[in-house]
Amino acid sequence: MNTQDAKRVLETALICATQPLTLRDMRSLFADELGADTLRTLLDELTRDWEGRGVELVALASGWRFQSRPEMREYLDRLHPEKPPRYSRAVLETLAIIAYRQPVTRGDIEDIRGVVVASQIIKQLEDRGWVDVIGHRETPGRPALYATTRSFLDDLGLASLEQLPALDLGHTAPALAEALVDAGVQASLLDDTEPPAAPDTTHLDADSADRADSAPPVAPATPLLPPPSEPA
Template sequence: MNTAQARIVIEAALLSAAQPLSMADLRRLFDDAIDPAAMRELLAGLRSDWTDRGVRLVELAGGWRFQTAPEVAQFLARLHPEKPPRYSRAVLETLAIVAYRQPVTRGDIEEIRGVTVSSQVVRTLEERGWIEVIGHKEVVGRPELLATTRQFLDDLGLRSLDELPELTDPSAAVPSGALVEALAAVAGAKPYAGGETGASSPPEMPDPEVLALAPEPGELNDNAVEPVPAAEGNAP
């Protein structure tokens, strides 16, 4: 199989995949006959082929995928005017602390935020696939240690946590809205999720406007997700 044919196979696999494909997945297409270095050359060539199109090939923490170019998001949004959920201040601040200070316990989060972290807030982030328990801290009670997931990086279009925007003061506690700014900086790239049928579907990644901090009725009884009224013209 020549280079052109190999690119066609890789392109077809990536366009039909519902999730990013790892290097191991891509090499499996050819029974591992193509080594990692050669595979990266093929991917680089394929990425170059799609540079000036509405869909781009990118590398994320979970592997490689096609995603729509940021400049076409406002047009695609007209096909899917529904907004995703609006996450509350409590959810976003908790996620920010986990992202920038991980691994952390709920006690660590409460110390930084200065309020009790409700179970619903943590459950919301776990159900979204953005945080997970990775172990227990060796102290009295052995509290759970929380960290972000690979899904969190993939949804933000990042390869690693190093690509999160730097905090103004790394030594300070994560400020209110820090993650909102971080998400806004990277949320321009929307995933292309073709699935087995090849038909695109709107991504679930919240856009910067939706991630604006929602008002809190009370910190000790935070609503984890607040409904958003229907509106048009917002990217999914």
């Protein structure tokens, strides 16, 4: 198979794929007859071929995919007028803290936000596929450690966490949330009118318990194709 035919096959597979394709997926297209370096060269050529169009080829955390350019979102949204799920500022701030400080426990998040983290907030992020438990801290109670997922990066159109806007360690939770919006989390997901959730007084992880003993408590990128439901 010559290079031009191989590029056509690769382009077709990427357009028809229902989730990002990894290099391993692409090699299987050619029965492993094309190496990774050759595939990267073809991907670079395809990226250039699609410059100036309404669709672009991008590298994400889970692989490569075609997606619409950000400036096309206004028009594409007219085809699908249904509104996406809306999240409270508390949810967005919690997501931002996890994204920028991961891995973190609920106690870590509470230290930064200054309020108790309701179980509903974590559940919303887990249900969205943006946050997952990756382990437990080796402290009394072994609290769960939360981190963002590949789906989170895919939905923001990012290949890695290093592509998030750079911040110094002194930023507050609201500032982290604004940076996350700048990185690609649509502002339309934020519902400022939503009343704050009631404090989750039933939860007290190991980190929070330690503090309670010593101190008083404190008060896209629109994809062309649907994002993957789980990491490739």
